Amino acid sequence: MFQYSLILFAFSVQAHKEGNPQKLLEMNGHTAVPHSYDYDLIVIGGGSGGLAAAKEAAKYEKKVMVLDFVTPTPLGNSWGLGGTCVNVGCIPKKLMHQAALLGQALQDSRKFGWQFPEEVKHNWMTMTESVQNYIGSLNWGYRVALREKKVTYENAYGEFVQIFPLATNKRGVEKLYTAERFLIATGERPRYLGIPGDKEYCISSDDLFSLPYCPGKTLVVGASYVALECAGFLAGLGLDVTVMVRSILLRGFDQDMANKIGEYMEEHGIKFIREFVPIKVEQIEEGTPGRLKVTAKSTKGNEVIGGEYNTVLLAIGRDACTRKIGLDKVGVKINEKTGKIPVNDMEQTNVPYIYAIGDILQDRLELTPVAIQAGRLLVQRLYGGATTKCDYVNVPTTVFTPLEYGACGYSEENAIQKFGEENIEVYHSHFWPLEWTVPSRDNNKCYAKIICNIRDNERVIGFHVLGPNAGEVTQGFAAAIKCGLTKEQLDSTIGIHPVCAEVFTTLSVTKRSG
Amino acid sequence: MAQRLALRRLLAGPGRALGTSAARPSAFNVQDGGDFQERVVNSAKPVVVDFHAQWCGPCKILGPRLEKMVAKQEGKVVMAKVDIDDHTDLAIEYEVSAVPTVLAMKNGDVVDKFVGIKDEDQLEAFLKKLIGA
Numbered sequence: 001m002f003q004y005s006l007i008l009f010a011f012s013v014q015a016h017k018e019g020n021p022q023k024l025l026e027m028n029g030h031t032a033v034p035h036s037y038d039y040d041l042i043v044i045g046g047g048s049g050g051l052a053a054a055k056e057a058a059k060y061e062k063k064v065m066v067l068d069f070v071t072p073t074p075l076g077n078s079w080g081l082g083g084t085c086v087n088v089g090c091i092p093k094k095l096m097h098q099a100a101l102l103g104q105a106l107q108d109s110r111k112f113g114w115q116f117p118e119e120v121k122h123n124w125m126t127m128t129e130s131v132q133n134y135i136g137s138l139n140w141g142y143r144v145a146l147r148e149k150k151v152t153y154e155n156a157y158g159e160f161v162q163i164f165p166l167a168t169n170k171r172g173v174e175k176l177y178t179a180e181r182f183l184i185a186t187g188e189r190p191r192y193l194g195i196p197g198d199k200e201y202c203i204s205s206d207d208l209f210s211l212p213y214c215p216g217k218t219l220v221v222g223a224s225y226v227a228l229e230c231a232g233f234l235a236g237l238g239l240d241v242t243v244m245v246r247s248i249l250l251r252g253f254d255q256d257m258a259n260k261i262g263e264y265m266e267e268h269g270i271k272f273i274r275e276f277v278p279i280k281v282e283q284i285e286e287g288t289p290g291r292l293k294v295t296a297k298s299t300k301g302n303e304v305i306g307g308e309y310n311t312v313l314l315a316i317g318r319d320a321c322t323r324k325i326g327l328d329k330v331g332v333k334i335n336e337k338t339g340k341i342p343v344n345d346m347e348q349t350n351v352p353y354i355y356a357i358g359d360i361l362q363d364r365l366e367l368t369p370v371a372i373q374a375g376r377l378l379v380q381r382l383y384g385g386a387t388t389k390c391d392y393v394n395v396p397t398t399v400f401t402p403l404e405y406g407a408c409g410y411s412e413e414n415a416i417q418k419f420g421e422e423n424i425e426v427y428h429s430h431f432w433p434l435e436w437t438v439p440s441r442d443n444n445k446c447y448a449k450i451i452c453n454i455r456d457n458e459r460v461i462g463f464h465v466l467g468p469n470a471g472e473v474t475q476g477f478a479a480a481i482k483c484g485l486t487k488e489q490l491d492s493t494i495g496i497h498p499v500c501a502e503v504f505t506t507l508s509v510t511k512r513s514g
Numbered sequence: 515m516a517q518r519l520a521l522r523r524l525l526a527g528p529g530r531a532l533g534t535s536a537a538r539p540s541a542f543n544v545q546d547g548g549d550f551q552e553r554v555v556n557s558a559k560p561v562v563v564d565f566h567a568q569w570c571g572p573c574k575i576l577g578p579r580l581e582k583m584v585a586k587q588e589g590k591v592v593m594a595k596v597d598i599d600d601h602t603d604l605a606i607e608y609e610v611s612a613v614p615t616v617l618a619m620k621n622g623d624v625v626d627k628f629v630g631i632k633d634e635d636q637l638e639a640f641l642k643k644l645i646g647a
Contacts, residue, residue, distance in 0.1 A: 080599075136569025140598065144611045 039065045041382075042179040044158040044325065047083020049358035049371030050185035051142060056376045058149035060383035065177065066151055067158035067167050071189075073206045074199040080139030081146075081153070084187050084359075085368040087135055092209035093229055095131045097400045100236025108439035122237045124214035132210055160326035181382065184332075184341065184349075184356040185375070186325060188318035188366070193221070197281030201292050202312040205230065213288035215239065216310030221278055223249045225399045227315035228261065232402040235270045242271040242307070244278065246299055246316075250399070254411035257449070257464050264403040264445055264466075275299045281312055320360040330354065335362055345389050347378045365395055396463075396478035398471035403445060406474030408481055410462035415451045424461075425452045427487070427507035433468055434498045448503045450490070458487035465504075473501045541581045541593040550604055554594050555622040560644045563594045565605055565615040572631045573614040580616065583637040590645045618644040 041057050043050045046068025057064045070087075072078045079087035099122070106120050146153045156169035161176070168174050190204035203211065205226055216239065220231040223245040235241040243265075250258035266272055276296040284291040289310035297304050320339035327334060327341075333350045334341050340362035347355050355378055358371035373390055380386035396408035415424050428449040436442065451462030463477050477485070495502030541564075544550045554561045564580055566573035577595070584593040598605035598613060608617060608624070618626035618640065626644060 133569035133571070136567060136599070140567065140569075140613075143602070147606060148611075 037178045037180045039063045039152070039177065039179040041065075041181050041183060041379075042067065042158070042177060043183045043185060045083070045185035045187055045321075045358070046081050046142070046153070047185060047187050047358065047371070048085050048368040049187075049375040050083065050183065051081075051146070052372040053183055053185065053357065053375030053379050054151045055145065055149050056379040057383060058151050060379070062383055064151045065179070066146060066153050067156050068153070069155060069157040069169075071157070073204065074192075075203065075207050077207050077210060079210070080136070081142045081155070082135075082139055086138050086142075088206045088209055090368055091135060091138070092131050093205075093233075094400060095134070096127065096209070096233045097229065097236075099127050100233040100402070103236055103238070108435070108441070111439040124237070125212075127237075128210060128212070158325065160330045160332075162329055180353065182354045183375075183378070184322070184325070184327075184354065184360065185358045185371070186321040186360060188320050188359045190314060191317045191319050192314060193278060193316065195279055195281065197283070197292075198314065201281050201283050201290075202314045204314050208313060215313070216289045217308075218242070218311045218313055219244060219294055219307065219309040220313045220315060222315035222317070223247070223251070224315055224317060225250060225253075225401075226318075227313075228265065228401045229399065230313060230315060231270055232265060232400070235265070235268070236402060241269075242273060242309070244273045244276055244296060246277050247275065253399070253405075254407065254413065254462075254464055256412055257405055257407070257447075257466060260445070260447060260466055261399070261401050261403060261405055264442075265401065267442075268402060273305075276305065278312075279304075284308065318359070318366075322360055338362065346381065347374055347390070364392060365397075367395065367397060370395060394478065394481050396474045398474060400471070403466055404468060404470035406463075406465045406470035408463040408474055408478045409460070410451055411464075412449075412451060412462065415453075415462050419453055419455070419461075423453065423455050425454050425458065425487075426450070426511040427452065427509065428511060429503055429507055429509060431467065431500060431503040433500050435468070446500065448507065450487070450504065450507060452487050460485045460487060460490060463504075465500075467500050469500070476501075477504065541584065541595055544594050544596045544601060544604070546601070547604065550594070550596070550601075553592075554619060557592060557619075559590065559592050560618065560620045561592045561594055562641065562644065563596060563608075563617040563619060565596050565598050565608070565610045565613055565617070567598050567613045570613045576614045576616075576631050579632075579634060580637055583634060583641055586638070587641055587645060591641055616640075620644065 040062035041054070041064045043054045043064065043066045046066045050066060050068070054064045054066045068081050070078045085091060103120070103122060143153065154167055154169065156167035156175070158167045167177060190206055192198045192202070208215070208230060215234065218234055218239055218241050220227050220234075220241060220243045223243070227243060228249065231241050231243045248255065248258070249262045262272065273296070276298055278294050278296045280295040282293045284293050292309050292312055293306060294309060294312060295304060295306050320341070322334050322339045322341060331351055332341065332354055341349055341356045341360050342362045343349055343356050347357050347361070349356055357374040357378060359366040364370065370390070370392065377386070377388050377390050380388065394409050396406065398407075399405040410418065412426060426449060428447065430444050431446045431448060432443040433446060446467035447465070449464040450460050452458040453461050460481055463474065463481060465473050467473070490505060490507070493505045495505040542553065544554070554563060562580065562584060564577060566577055581593060584591055596604055598610060612629055614631070615629045616627065617624050626640065628640065632640065
């Protein structure tokens, strides 16, 4: 019944024109709609989720439009089609992380016999140009893909006006479009601190990956994976990096692992200032980079400290782009505090013909593959008669800090909370990658941990690995966990030698045994 | 794109100059749709159109090589360069998917085309065919 009243609202404009609201009450969502819309589906946001959904819908020969627009950063930076992941997220991040790893590999290589001058330098501009060139080819690739699938693309800002979305392009020209259904996939943007000098002098991840000058001595504010990954590769490229943390590292992640990540970074030259927050950023000198003075206050008392840096990178969180797209005009409810959109397990908002996917969803994971999967399955349900829902359980992730961290399933603290400490068994072990032996790298930092549910056949409910290629290692185990992997099955799996991942086939020491 | 374009211009060296040192440069950058209509579609001479992109490595090799071979044809063929990010509508109109894409145009029609890098001999043959046919 709830759905009927909303459909009435949606068609109310038409009803007034036709003067017959009673007729509409008899319709349900499946009978043919009497008026024609411009599009079957309008997708607002051309990122991971939006593009996947649009391309999928085109397969069912639906008329689809994608509206993608990037509001420039406070420093004026913008980018092309593809969303956060492609332009200012996963892709450039991983490439720059790789640049840093290659620097380390160069050092290791001497022990393997490679000979070259003592001092090896890094050129920020060369790296950034290569990364941006690759991103440019991806932007173009997405445009070609949309064109080939006959999806209409507009580089324009979409917002709802009554029940129709209104698109405004760069030149301020407004066009009105109608559609049978809408998909909101607008993603998020970095949050600012709200202190003097933040927008004028600080950069965010939106600016870092195309910065046209080397950032120099950098202060990274935040303890998110964005903060730690960026701090990690900047230090790996040879820069002086400090991380300012308000409280804990990697909130929401297994804290045992988070602390190990932090320790490793600290032991490898990254400075941490804990329990402080910046209260003011001032410019000492203009330049590329310039010199900035940061004043910070303790979270535990009245202590105030100051520091000088070339660049201040803010990575304190991201806010959903849901507040300025007219959702109130069409009645879509959002969480007023966080800006996130609550949806049911079919990614439907409270308005039946408006759906949402990706980072803007409340209580869901902010990951590209999740958005893509949700988008594809949603479209298959809408147009292909499918019933499969997106499975948000046991989604694997990887944090690309200098010592990479791969995880799937429960963190130790969540497992204890859900199942009770007496019902879980944690197996763990340090390991020393063979490639690290010759160059004498740390022999007690890489770490493997699995959490098993004793009450359920010692089912593996949590997988954690700290070490090189953590993402590659974790992917396969995520599939095994999805199949219900138990400790016994893991133990009966024969390892591949000599690789890091084989440690998981021989775990015997438990945390319980001390 | 602002930051990215600033970055590219900063890095662009003198090697990217579009003309040759000859008094009459044989290659020009298309400014807009109207410019394309006037100097390519309505051109009395045959035109090779080089669709390229800033982010495309092979384009940076093909571009100068093609310009050199065009210059050798002593003014019998003109070369137009189109940056597909700046002139996406033109690129879409001529169905460019990958770059570099080079079109041979005569009297406003596309009479020949290739995608990717070619060596000097292949380019010479391509140009001679356009001029001769």
